[in-house]
Amino acid sequence: MTLTATAEDASFDPHTGERTGAVPHSTADDVSRILRRANGAAPVLATLSPAIREGWLAAAAAAVLAASAELVDLARSETGLGLARLEGELARMAASARFYGAVAREGSYLAVSRDDLDGESSIVRGNFPVGVVGVFGASNFPFGFGIFGHDVASALAAGCPVVVKAHPAHPRLSVRLAQVVRDALAAAGAPEGTFDVVVGFDSGLQLVDSPLIRAVAFTGSQQAGMALVERGTRRGIPVFAEMGTVNPVFVTPAAATDRDVIARGFVDSFTLGAGQFCTKPGLILVPAGHGFVDSIAASVARVASAPLLTAGIAAAYRSGLAELDPHTAPEPQPAGYEVAPRVISASLDELAPGSRMLDECFGPVAVVAEYGTVANALAALDRLQPSLAGSVFSGAEGDEDAVAAIAQLAQRVGRVAVNAWPTGVATTWSQQHGGPWPATSRPDATSVGAAGLARFVRPVSLQNATSIQLPLMLQPQNPWNLPRRLNGRLVPCE
Amino acid sequence: MTLTATAEDASFDPHTGERTGAVPHSTADDVSRILRRANGAAPVLATLSPAIREGWLAAAAAAVLAASAELVDLARSETGLGLARLEGELARMAASARFYGAVAREGSYLAVSRDDLDGESSIVRGNFPVGVVGVFGASNFPFGFGIFGHDVASALAAGCPVVVKAHPAHPRLSVRLAQVVRDALAAAGAPEGTFDVVVGFDSGLQLVDSPLIRAVAFTGSQQAGMALVERGTRRGIPVFAEMGTVNPVFVTPAAATDRDVIARGFVDSFTLGAGQFCTKPGLILVPAGHGFVDSIAASVARVASAPLLTAGIAAAYRSGLAELDPHTAPEPQPAGYEVAPRVISASLDELAPGSRMLDECFGPVAVVAEYGTVANALAALDRLQPSLAGSVFSGAEGDEDAVAAIAQLAQRVGRVAVNAWPTGVATTWSQQHGGPWPATSRPDATSVGAAGLARFVRPVSLQNATSIQLPLMLQPQNPWNLPRRLNGRLVPCE
Numbered sequence: 001m002t003l004t005a006t007a008e009d010a011s012f013d014p015h016t017g018e019r020t021g022a023v024p025h026s027t028a029d030d031v032s033r034i035l036r037r038a039n040g041a042a043p044v045l046a047t048l049s050p051a052i053r054e055g056w057l058a059a060a061a062a063a064v065l066a067a068s069a070e071l072v073d074l075a076r077s078e079t080g081l082g083l084a085r086l087e088g089e090l091a092r093m094a095a096s097a098r099f100y101g102a103v104a105r106e107g108s109y110l111a112v113s114r115d116d117l118d119g120e121s122s123i124v125r126g127n128f129p130v131g132v133v134g135v136f137g138a139s140n141f142p143f144g145f146g147i148f149g150h151d152v153a154s155a156l157a158a159g160c161p162v163v164v165k166a167h168p169a170h171p172r173l174s175v176r177l178a179q180v181v182r183d184a185l186a187a188a189g190a191p192e193g194t195f196d197v198v199v200g201f202d203s204g205l206q207l208v209d210s211p212l213i214r215a216v217a218f219t220g221s222q223q224a225g226m227a228l229v230e231r232g233t234r235r236g237i238p239v240f241a242e243m244g245t246v247n248p249v250f251v252t253p254a255a256a257t258d259r260d261v262i263a264r265g266f267v268d269s270f271t272l273g274a275g276q277f278c279t280k281p282g283l284i285l286v287p288a289g290h291g292f293v294d295s296i297a298a299s300v301a302r303v304a305s306a307p308l309l310t311a312g313i314a315a316a317y318r319s320g321l322a323e324l325d326p327h328t329a330p331e332p333q334p335a336g337y338e339v340a341p342r343v344i345s346a347s348l349d350e351l352a353p354g355s356r357m358l359d360e361c362f363g364p365v366a367v368v369a370e371y372g373t374v375a376n377a378l379a380a381l382d383r384l385q386p387s388l389a390g391s392v393f394s395g396a397e398g399d400e401d402a403v404a405a406i407a408q409l410a411q412r413v414g415r416v417a418v419n420a421w422p423t424g425v426a427t428t429w430s431q432q433h434g435g436p437w438p439a440t441s442r443p444d445a446t447s448v449g450a451a452g453l454a455r456f457v458r459p460v461s462l463q464n465a466t467s468i469q470l471p472l473m474l475q476p477q478n479p480w481n482l483p484r485r486l487n488g489r490l491v492p493c494e
Numbered sequence: 495m496t497l498t499a500t501a502e503d504a505s506f507d508p509h510t511g512e513r514t515g516a517v518p519h520s521t522a523d524d525v526s527r528i529l530r531r532a533n534g535a536a537p538v539l540a541t542l543s544p545a546i547r548e549g550w551l552a553a554a555a556a557a558v559l560a561a562s563a564e565l566v567d568l569a570r571s572e573t574g575l576g577l578a579r580l581e582g583e584l585a586r587m588a589a590s591a592r593f594y595g596a597v598a599r600e601g602s603y604l605a606v607s608r609d610d611l612d613g614e615s616s617i618v619r620g621n622f623p624v625g626v627v628g629v630f631g632a633s634n635f636p637f638g639f640g641i642f643g644h645d646v647a648s649a650l651a652a653g654c655p656v657v658v659k660a661h662p663a664h665p666r667l668s669v670r671l672a673q674v675v676r677d678a679l680a681a682a683g684a685p686e687g688t689f690d691v692v693v694g695f696d697s698g699l700q701l702v703d704s705p706l707i708r709a710v711a712f713t714g715s716q717q718a719g720m721a722l723v724e725r726g727t728r729r730g731i732p733v734f735a736e737m738g739t740v741n742p743v744f745v746t747p748a749a750a751t752d753r754d755v756i757a758r759g760f761v762d763s764f765t766l767g768a769g770q771f772c773t774k775p776g777l778i779l780v781p782a783g784h785g786f787v788d789s790i791a792a793s794v795a796r797v798a799s800a801p802l803l804t805a806g807i808a809a810a811y812r813s814g815l816a817e818l819d820p821h822t823a824p825e826p827q828p829a830g831y832e833v834a835p836r837v838i839s840a841s842l843d844e845l846a847p848g849s850r851m852l853d854e855c856f857g858p859v860a861v862v863a864e865y866g867t868v869a870n871a872l873a874a875l876d877r878l879q880p881s882l883a884g885s886v887f888s889g890a891e892g893d894e895d896a897v898a899a900i901a902q903l904a905q906r907v908g909r910v911a912v913n914a915w916p917t918g919v920a921t922t923w924s925q926q927h928g929g930p931w932p933a934t935s936r937p938d939a940t941s942v943g944a945a946g947l948a949r950f951v952r953p954v955s956l957q958n959a960t961s962i963q964l965p966l967m968l969q970p971q972n973p974w975n976l977p978r979r980l981n982g983r984l985v986p987c988e
Binding site: 106108111113114115117121123124125128130229230233235236237238394397398402403406407410411413414415416417418419420426428429430431432434436437438441442443444446449450451454457458459460461462463464465466468469471483485487488489490491492 | 600602605607608609611615617618619622624723724727729730731732888891892896897900901904905907908909910911912913914920922923924925926928930931932935936937938940943944945948951952953954955956957958959960962963965977979981982983984985986
């Protein structure tokens with residue numbers, strides 16, 4: 001192994017497996033310099049009003065949209081994902097950045113509270129930005145969970161400088177996208193160090209271990225996520241890891257009349273983006289005797305093969321298939337990372353602790369299990385690992401099996417979708433993208449939606465401070481027009 | 495070592511060191527049975543309205559107040575703390591339990607939010623109780639952070655059954671107090687399993703490792719806290735550990751005119767409860783040339799010796815003193831755990847990383863360091879470990895050194911008290927009791943104040959669910975009259 005071989009992240013075309021370019025790794029000195037600059041920007045960001053940061057985010061969103069054609073082209077060449085998918089993902093990324101800016105301006109995330117205590121004394125409390133945030137983006141969403149995705153935009157909105165580690169599945173896109181965002185932020189007036197990118201595995205470790213990094217957000221595999229969590233825990237910084245899960249779907253007996261629509265919807269959902277969604281429905285429980293297995297198999301047969309993101313993901317998919325179904329014929333291995341979608345039948349009994357079927361298999365494969373009684377199906381749901389999301393398909397209003405399944409799933413996932421597939425994740429105030437471990441390392445947190453900002457702030461109380469001694473957000477005159485709690489009473493902003 | 499020797503927690507009189515009784519350890523079967531009962535109660539608690547739990551907490555508070563004489567007597571015999579202190583602590587414990595009940599009823603902690611999405615679809619989000627909570631109380635606050643203290647009452651208020659581990663420093667009080675609380679909760683209608691206690695080190699480990707425990711709250715030493723945090727992290731449950739810190743105090747040059755008042759206040763604060771407060775000010779930075787060292791020494795000389803809680807704490811205090819000041823004469827070792835208060839002078843240079851002076855020394859000792867320039871003092875503050883709290887003593891309005899020190903301390907502690915000592919922690923909406931690691935394992939959380947409930951809930955989103963499919967808190971009719979966010983707009987309850 002030569003030095004050159006490890007000092008860059010290479011790009012490959014997933015359709016052919018051919019190398020198309022490379023990006024050099026950041027050196028340890030690069031990373032140190034970037035971290036110092038970010039740390040220098042932290043107090044500036046913390047002092048400015050959220051409305052100013054909203055402007056920066058809007059400017060960066062506009063710049064990314066303006067560069068859409070070039071960025072989508074780069075993303076296609078590195079990920080093999082389709083044009084419409086990538087254009088849509090980029091547009092949603094820009095919209096999300098604007099949303100997080102608006103959430104910051106609204107100001108509830110600052111949780112400002114003031115109490116008058118006995119006599120002259122008082123206590124105020126508010127959320128302060130934690131400082132520089134390190135973000136590890138995902139392979140599967142080069143825009144949505146990448147360089148300017150949910151973690152990055154919500155950390156910037158919360159007033160934290162961000163250093164992102166480029167994902168090796170799309171290094172050229174990462175570096176170019178980072179350049180667009182960095183330039184747009186600078187042009188909008190953000191201080192130097194507000195945002196930057198580093199490249200390479202060692203750079204990632206340097207981020208997690210740096211005392212200048214105050215929180216880490218990660219999207220990816222359980223193995224990598226938990227390694228980061230343990231590393232962060234040792235020095236007491238929060239690591240918000242969103243990891244992959246099975247995301248079960250339960251179809252009630254009353255919903256069986258919609259068999260073919262559900263079967264088609266299921267296949268569309270689990271093959272979306274070649275099955276590379278963390279919210280992919282990897283398991284569906286269907287009532288026996290209604291022909292679901294055949295209907296799903298017929299739908300799968302109509303879905304074309306598609307390339308996975310990387311050679312490693314394609315290899316893991318093939319070995320995952322072999323574990324899920326040892327009797328399966330080995331996949332043909334075409335040029336590039338192309339794979340065919342697959343569905344695997346299982347009995348409820350096979351969904352037992354230790355079964356490979358209970359772990360995520362990244363790619364276009366899902367398990368169908370027929371159940372005899374609803375009680376047995378619910379018991380099987382309860383044996384599954386917690387997940388990010390789950391779905392329940394119900395019959396008409398009054399379907400009591402659906403009520404029971406929804407209540408039960410709510411104990412084990414972060415989001416329950418009713419008569420809807422888990423793959424779509426709207427960026428809204430009420431979104432929760434995060435479930436109990438091992439779906440995430442922090443089930444109280446979300447990586448999508450308004451509550452995402454809360455990951456990057458820390459409450460501080462100030463007791464008996466006079467107005468001049470308080471930061472602007474906590475001053476009695478409320479210069480930022482924030483919603484506040486005054487002596488326990490919630491007071492929305494005017 | 496016989497079986498009997500390890501199968502009980504013995505009580506000792508801190509004034510004499512004499513054994514006064516013992517409580518048998520819970521067996522593994524006891525703990526399993528208690529956990530199963532608690533787990534059985536969890537869905538009931540989660541379904542009932544917060545107002546009902548408020549009633550339970552008020553009933554338990556009343557029962558504890560009614561048993562005050564007996565409980566304070568037991569506490570005195572096991573802790574050596576004074577009558578007035580313990581009576582006050584018990585009364586504040588009862589008031590806090592009522593406060594957490596009121597916070598639950600107010601309902602903001604449920605964070606209910608609803609968005610109408612495109613077309614017919616909707617998404618709602620709210621906080622669900624996590625399930626059974628394990629609480630490890632503190633040695634130093636047998637009431638405030640004990641069997642029915644902040645962690646326990648806020649978890650119950652949030653809708654979680656609680657299993658507390660009795661602290662070995664006061665086992666007889668723990669068991670008796672638990673009985674009073676358990677009986678009162680049952681009489682008020684709480685289901686069996688809502689609250690219970692276990693005794694013994696092994697019982698504690700069984701709690702942390704049980705899949706039925708969904709969150710842990712701990713108050714105590716860094717060593718024990720971090721061991722629990724690592725144990726919990728391995729299986730993905732949150733461990734909220736509040737650990738001990740130095741809690742620095744900064745006196746500005748302009749405040750030097752109040753020298754004798756500050757010196758007396760400092761000594762009163764660091765010797766309160768024989769220095770056994772997690773918010774004890776362990777270090778004060780004073781301007782040189784104003785006679786602070788002598789004034790503090792004169793105040794210390796007037797404070798009587800007092801017993802520490804346990805033989806172990808007294809031994810650690812004596813060895814801590816020897817490390818802080820190797821030239822000190824060894825403490826006389828009276829009967830029991832009595833120690834004299836001590837103050838130790840240091841230069842700013844001695845407050846360097848690695849110095850024993852930067853770690854908590856539990857007991858009535860504190861360090862005084864004189865500074866020459868404010869810049870040097872602030873630089874020294876920045877080298878300290880993060881703390882739970884810190885104080886700034888300032889001169890008249892317009893003291894710019896105070897503004898700078900407050901802003902700087904806010905980056906490193908959970909609470910900054912201005913012209914007030916850190917030892918008093920009010921139970922209010924705006925309280926923050928928790929700082930960056932190693933002060934706590936979760937700097938975003940607080941163990942005192944209204945936000946304490948947030949530790950014991952987990953957000954769940956429900957997408958496209960009909961009214962009948964939603965839990966009461968999320969139903970559109972708002973039967974619990976909760977503050978909500980509707981399409982992004984904050985709507986206080988009527």
